[in-house]
Structure formats: C-alpha cells, structure tokens
C-alpha cells in the first residue's frame with residue numbers, strides 16, 4: 001500500500017479521500033478548512049501541517065481544488081509542493097481548471113522529475129462518495145500508467161485522453177455539451193407547457209426519440225419524470241449553477257485561445273451568467289428552466 005498526500009477535501013475531495021483510505025492506503029491530508037481535516041482524520045487519515053507537508057515523503061499526491069489559481073499556488077514556486085516532494089512522486093490534479101494552467105503545472109512537475117497527470121472528473125458529489133467517478137486523464141503514457149491504480153480507487157471509468165492538458169480539454173468540451181443540452185431540454189419543456197402538451201408525455205416520447213440526452217433522461221429539469229433529479233428537491237444542487245458557469249467560462253476562454261467558433265457555448269455562458277446572478281448559491285444548474293419560463297411569460 002502507498003503513502004498518499006491529499007489536498008482539497010471539499011464536497012468532492014472529501015469523498016474521494018475516503019475511498020483512498022478504504023483502499024488501504026496511508027493518507028496525509030491538508031485543507032484550509034480545519035473542519036474537513038477533522039472529519040477525515042476521524043476516519044483514519046493523518047493531518048499535515050501544510051500542502052507541502054502533505055506532499056513530503058509520499059508516493060503520490062492528489063489535489064482537488066476550486067480553480068487554476070489555487071492549483072498553481074499550491075504546486076508552483078519555491079514554496080510549492082513540487083519543490084517539497086521527492087523525485088518520482090506521482091501527482092494527480094483532479095480539479096477542473098483551464099488547460100493552460102494544467103499544462104504549466106504538469107510541465108513544472110515533469111521537469112522536476114515527477115510523474116504528473118491532469119485528471120478532472122465527471123460525476124458529482126454522490127459519485128465521488130461512491131467511488132464511481134469518470135476520470136479524463138491528460139499526460140504521458142508513463143504518467144497515466146503510474147496514476148491509474150490510484151484513480152481506480154476513486155472511479156469507475158479511467159480514460160486516457162492524450163497529452164498533458166487533454167483531460168481538462170475533454171472536461172470543458174463535455175460540460176459545454178451538458179450546459180447547451182440542459183438549456184435545450186428546458187426550452188422544449190417550456191414550449192410544451194405553452195402548447196398544452198403534458199411534461200410526462202414529452203418525457204415519455206423524447207426519452208425514446210431523437211431528442212434524448214442525459215439532461216433529459218437522468219437529470220430532467222421538470223419535477224416528476226426522473227425521481228432523483230434536483231427538480232424534485234426544489235432545484236437544490238446537485239451540480240451548482242455557479243459550477244456550470246465556471247466550466248462554460250473555461251470553455252469560452254479555451255475557444256478564444258484557439259480561434260474555435262462555439263456560438264451556442266457562448267450563448268449558454270451568457271444565460272448561465274444571468275441565472276447565477278439571480279440565484280441562491282446552492283441552486284442546481286437545471287433550475288435555469290425557471291428563468292427561461294419566466295422570460296417567455298413576459
């Protein structure tokens with residue numbers, strides 16, 4: 001069994017770290033929030049004094065942080081964990097961040113003799129706790145092979161997407177599809193309501209017809225058809241609208257940087273910007289149907 005440092009024990013990282021412990025590894029943990037450290041130490045982890053301490057004298061490091069600036073500040077520089085870790089340490093950043101920051105950090109780690117991958121995830125808090133995440137992994141074949149057994153402790157699907165940064169590229173492309181599809185499904189249900197077509201009937205038909213997609217069949221934005229969807233729980237996240245907005249912004253930054261035209265991705269970003277401004281912090285992204293309904297009523 002390996003010694004692992006885990007940094008970032010929030011909604012996602014907390015559950016992932018428990019699965020690392022359950023796989024029998026020795027775990028050193030660090031977070032800025034003392035409460036989440038106390039929670040996981042109660043399950044058998046050891047508290048580290050800092051991110052660097054968590055990365056010192058371990059076989060592997062896993063990070064699950066909010067955004068690119070947090071990942072860069074934790075990994076890079078004389079005070080960063082790349083400087084603190086021993087050569088050969090396997091490093092996995094599972095946060096969703098911009099492609100450029102991911103490449104910068106993987107390059108710095110590789111130059112220092114580490115094996116590093118960007119490994120963002122699909123699947124929410126429930127999948128993190130259940131160990132059923134999908135990992136999209138960017139990095140060399142060697143770094144992928146070294147990280148795969150640890151990712152396997154936390155996920156059901158581990159897919160090598162390509163060179164460094166490709167995991168993040170896959171993640172933002174996937175979530176741009178998701179954002180666009182959630183808006184398209186929401187618009188269709190609002191139109192159906194106005195045409196006098198029952199939501200349950202539209203669901204029964206479209207889930208068996210060419211309109212079907214995950215936003216319809218697994219996460220339907222109207223109450224009723226899918227028991228587990230946040231629509232049945234007052235649109236409490238779930239996957240927060242603010243998180244969707246973050247990913248749509250990352251997709252637009254990436255599209256601009258390579259000159260790709262993504263007009264629906266851009267429009268979806270604008271709609272989620274408006275929706276996030278007017279919603280509570282923990283509003284699920286599928287709640288956008290209510291904003292679209294209100295707009296068509298005026």
Ligand code: NAD
Pocket residue numbers: 007008009010011012013030031032033036051064065066067070073074094095096097121122123124125238239240243
């Ligand atoms: P979160 O805010 O719950 O957790 C982030 C944790 O990082 C917090 O506990 C915070 O205290 C800690 N942190 C921040 N800066 C730190 C630092 N410098 N040193 C140590 N700890 C630090 O966020 P989350 O929901 O767990 O999401 C984490 C990442 O996973 C994000 O990039 C997010 O986009 C991605 N993601 C989230 C979901 C989801 O459903 N929540 C799904 C897929 C991917």
